[in-house]
Amino acid sequence: MAPRSITYSFPTVHISCPCDESIAITPKSPTKPSAPAALEEDLEESEEEETFDPRAPRSNFSLFPLDNLLYCEDCNQIRCPRCVHDEIVCFFCPNCLFEVPSSTVKSEGNRCTRNCFSCPICFASLVVTPTGEEQAGPYILLCNHCLWSSAEIGIEFEKPTSIAAQLAQKLKPPSLARAPSGSFTSPLSPMSASSESYFPSMGAPTIITPDDEVDKKELSPEERFIKLKAHYAQQRAGAGADEYGSSPGALSRLMGLYSGLGSGSRSRSFGRGIGGFSNTGGKGKPEWTEWDTVKEIGDDEEELVERIKEVGFAGTASKEQRIAQSHQPRFIQDLKPLAALLRTKRSKRCRACRHILVKPESKLTTIRFRIKLVAMNYIPALSISRLDPTAFNYVALTPLSTHQFLLTITNPLFDPINVTLATPAKTPGNYPSTVTILCPTFEVGANTDVWDEALQTATNTPTPTIKKGRKTGMLIGTVWDMGRNWTTVVIEIVPPLLPLPGELDEDGNELATEDDRVVQVPVSVRVVYETDLERDDGGLGKEAKEKREHTYWSVLGLGRISEKMPTKAAEDAAGPSAARPMSLVSAPGKSVIGRGSAGEEVSGNKNRHSVR
Amino acid sequence: MPPKQTKGEYIETDTGNKVSRKSVILGSQNIILGGKTIIQADCTIRGDLRRTVAPGQHSGNVAIAVGRYCFLSRSSVLRPPGRTHQKTFSYYPMKIGDHVFVGEGSVVEAALIGSYVHIAKDCVIGKFTIIKDCVRIEEGTVVAPNTVIPSFSLVSGRPGVVIDELPETAQEGLELKNLYRMI
Ligand SMILES: [Zn+2]
Numbered sequence: 001m002a003p004r005s006i007t008y009s010f011p012t013v014h015i016s017c018p019c020d021e022s023i024a025i026t027p028k029s030p031t032k033p034s035a036p037a038a039l040e041e042d043l044e045e046s047e048e049e050e051t052f053d054p055r056a057p058r059s060n061f062s063l064f065p066l067d068n069l070l071y072c073e074d075c076n077q078i079r080c081p082r083c084v085h086d087e088i089v090c091f092f093c094p095n096c097l098f099e100v101p102s103s104t105v106k107s108e109g110n111r112c113t114r115n116c117f118s119c120p121i122c123f124a125s126l127v128v129t130p131t132g133e134e135q136a137g138p139y140i141l142l143c144n145h146c147l148w149s150s151a152e153i154g155i156e157f158e159k160p161t162s163i164a165a166q167l168a169q170k171l172k173p174p175s176l177a178r179a180p181s182g183s184f185t186s187p188l189s190p191m192s193a194s195s196e197s198y199f200p201s202m203g204a205p206t207i208i209t210p211d212d213e214v215d216k217k218e219l220s221p222e223e224r225f226i227k228l229k230a231h232y233a234q235q236r237a238g239a240g241a242d243e244y245g246s247s248p249g250a251l252s253r254l255m256g257l258y259s260g261l262g263s264g265s266r267s268r269s270f271g272r273g274i275g276g277f278s279n280t281g282g283k284g285k286p287e288w289t290e291w292d293t294v295k296e297i298g299d300d301e302e303e304l305v306e307r308i309k310e311v312g313f314a315g316t317a318s319k320e321q322r323i324a325q326s327h328q329p330r331f332i333q334d335l336k337p338l339a340a341l342l343r344t345k346r347s348k349r350c351r352a353c354r355h356i357l358v359k360p361e362s363k364l365t366t367i368r369f370r371i372k373l374v375a376m377n378y379i380p381a382l383s384i385s386r387l388d389p390t391a392f393n394y395v396a397l398t399p400l401s402t403h404q405f406l407l408t409i410t411n412p413l414f415d416p417i418n419v420t421l422a423t424p425a426k427t428p429g430n431y432p433s434t435v436t437i438l439c440p441t442f443e444v445g446a447n448t449d450v451w452d453e454a455l456q457t458a459t460n461t462p463t464p465t466i467k468k469g470r471k472t473g474m475l476i477g478t479v480w481d482m483g484r485n486w487t488t489v490v491i492e493i494v495p496p497l498l499p500l501p502g503e504l505d506e507d508g509n510e511l512a513t514e515d516d517r518v519v520q521v522p523v524s525v526r527v528v529y530e531t532d533l534e535r536d537d538g539g540l541g542k543e544a545k546e547k548r549e550h551t552y553w554s555v556l557g558l559g560r561i562s563e564k565m566p567t568k569a570a571e572d573a574a575g576p577s578a579a580r581p582m583s584l585v586s587a588p589g590k591s592v593i594g595r596g597s598a599g600e601e602v603s604g605n606k607n608r609h610s611v612r
Numbered sequence: 613m614p615p616k617q618t619k620g621e622y623i624e625t626d627t628g629n630k631v632s633r634k635s636v637i638l639g640s641q642n643i644i645l646g647g648k649t650i651i652q653a654d655c656t657i658r659g660d661l662r663r664t665v666a667p668g669q670h671s672g673n674v675a676i677a678v679g680r681y682c683f684l685s686r687s688s689v690l691r692p693p694g695r696t697h698q699k700t701f702s703y704y705p706m707k708i709g710d711h712v713f714v715g716e717g718s719v720v721e722a723a724l725i726g727s728y729v730h731i732a733k734d735c736v737i738g739k740f741t742i743i744k745d746c747v748r749i750e751e752g753t754v755v756a757p758n759t760v761i762p763s764f765s766l767v768s769g770r771p772g773v774v775i776d777e778l779p780e781t782a783q784e785g786l787e788l789k790n791l792y793r794m795i
């Protein structure tokens with residue numbers, strides 16, 4: 001599944017899976033050994049390198065919400081959809097919910113072979129509906145959403161069952177019924193007039209006759225497929241005991257077939273020798289040839305133009321409708337009901353150590369899992385809210401004024417954890433925001449199981465020694481609030497003043513894109529804790545404690561910077577230097593871990609501008 | 613956390629259901645609530661739309677059965693589906709599992725909804741729809757009548773189609789126990 005990109009609904013919390021650094025080779029801890037104390041310049045550089053840049057092109061592919069991440073206990077590492085292997089447990093039809101054996105999938109394809117179809121116009125599911133008197137036939141496939149029915153393309157069914165088989169029968173082109181498939185010498189002839197060049201070594205008896213040229217026009221995708229299938233069956237038989245692709249000869253022959261096929265009738269030269277790819281010059285680079293050229297409208301397409309004139313734009317299929325069909329029709333009249341695509345239940349394995357991470361129960365209707373190692377049970381969860389509960393608008397942060405957010409860290413583990421948060425002082429990007437985490441190091445209490453929670457909701461009070469900012473006012477170095485297994489700290493950002501939309505640079509590019517307006521704060525979360533060591537004999541040793549550590553990068557999407565200019569008061573509060581945004585651009589983004597050194601007090605209400 | 617509702621807004625039943633006094637519940641003798649289910653103000657529940665039976669014939673009385681920890685938001689509507697079968701029109705019972713959230717203003721005419729199902733606000737769930745366990749339906753979705761939605765689906769659009777698969781953690785994310793505690 002494609003990774004989800006960062007969307008514009010705030011706040012967002014994404015976690016970076018480090019697998020692009022160590023993809024599936026060796027289990028590797030995400031924590032890099034700290035840079036040796038060398039020259040200060042070197043140190044600074046390495047720190048810069050380590051800062052995760054959420055705007056880097058690759059980052060989009062490594063950021064996932066916590067819900068989508070798994071955890072490998074053996075590698076002690078989070079696993080994203082990219083670094084797990086999927087294994088199909090079973091196939092099923094999402095509409096009739098019947099399990100389809102994999103042998104059937106192999107022979108019949110990955111679509112439902114019963115009565116499940118979706119509408120070619122709007123993609124809602126179609127319902128078999130009687131049209132005759134007294135709920136009797138003939139039957140049609142009817143869309144309950146847009147009211148399209150198979151009658152519109154002239155298809156009715158005699159009985160309400162085995163619709164797929166009936167439809168296949170009805171869609172079978174008349175030409176196929178006329179001539180048995182065995183009479184075609186080469187299945188590739190409709191695609192190329194020069195099929196002779198495909199198998200020169202094999203001496204395939206391909207004779208281009210005017211008859212073939214006639215057939216070319218009549219071939220439907222179904223015919224073409226049936227012929228191809230027969231052809232490959234024959235090829236396979238010819239290859240003897242050799243499985244296709246198992247010998248280099250078979251492979252190159254296949255490559256020859258495909259490369260020849262792609263070149264089309266216009267390029268005869270490509271299929272020379274056994275396979276176009278073996279016919280390369282010098283260093284073994286493949287020879288690149290034009291795949292296709294711009295076509296002029298031929299005689300055969302005049303008919304098409306006439307049809308467009310007739311049906312108008314409304315009669316043509318949309319892009320979505322076209323690509324859903326196997327034969328890519330241009331007209332709505334040529335669209336056919338779409339047999340439901342099967343879905344799968346899958347197990348997931350760690351790509352590095354092959355350890356199984358997810359195993360669903362094989363029974364189709366159950367949502368239970370036999371094994372389910374999800375990251376939310378292993379790494380602390382982050383969540384964001386605004387300090388001022390009345391300011392819930394995240395899409396218009398006033399530039400140059402301080403915005404305070406609450407960052408809550410929730411511990412899923414049954415041991416208390418020590419958390420260290422680190423963030424660059426300025427976020428990466430062309431227009432950096434200033435970030436401060438008021439309390440970067442703190443403890444989060446242990447999780448307790450559900451029964452404990454129910455029994456002692458009020459009695460389990462957090463450590464009383466720790467001062468809470470909520471009560472005492474916002475002091476640097478103090479947490480805002482804490483509970484049984486969660487701690488909240490304050491994070492402050494000062495967004496920059498961006499050029500207005502429409503302001504262009506010398507090259508005519510927009511100075512600040514929509515993407516630049518999004519405040520994305522990379523936060524490194526380091527978790528250290530001690531846990532009881534599990535011994536092989538199953539018992540828990542009294543003194544056997546093990547220290548564990550886990551670090552990951554998280555990206556907080558805090559909001560979007562407003563186009564509005566800040567008020568005079570905000571400019572004053574932010575200081576005179578901040579009023580010049582260009583100076584922020586040139587300021588180097590230096591990593592600072594925990595900026596709170598002195599006990600300077602920040603009032604809760606100062607600098608806050610409620611944004612609505 | 614929202615403030616505690618003003619006292620008296622909800623009527624609490626023996627099994628912990630909380631039903632707003634401002635909700636419209638018709639044919640309550642035909643409605644079963646499993647317990648700890650919340651029905652907010654201006655909800656309409658049509659328990660009166662019961663299966664029509666021939667005189668003398670006896671059939672189950674239940675028109676709508678709702679499980680535990682369900683949450684029916686403001687102005688949502690539950691209406692049993694109906695159709696003409698063999699020349700007689702009849703309603704058919706609607707069954708809803710546990711931990712089902714129905715968003716504000718959504719209209720539900722499904723035949724069966726499993727457990728851990730989230731229907732966002734302003735949705736229309738067509739007649740005789742079957743929604744299996746662990747399904748999330750996005751805001752403004754219109755699910756066509758007779759649609760079947762399998763487990764771990766994310767549904768969106770008009771008509772509503774499956775646009776993505778939900779992760780393995782879907783069940784945890786769709787649990788509504790905490791929501792009940794807040795009211
Ligand atoms: Zn990964």
Ligand SMILES: [Zn+2]
Pocket residue numbers: 093094095096097098112113114115116340
């Ligand atoms: Zn099916």
Ligand SMILES: [Zn+2]
Pocket residue numbers: 119120121122123124143144145146147148
């Ligand atoms: Zn339709």
Ligand SMILES: [Zn+2]
Pocket residue numbers: 027072073074075076350351352353354355
């Ligand atoms: Zn592993």
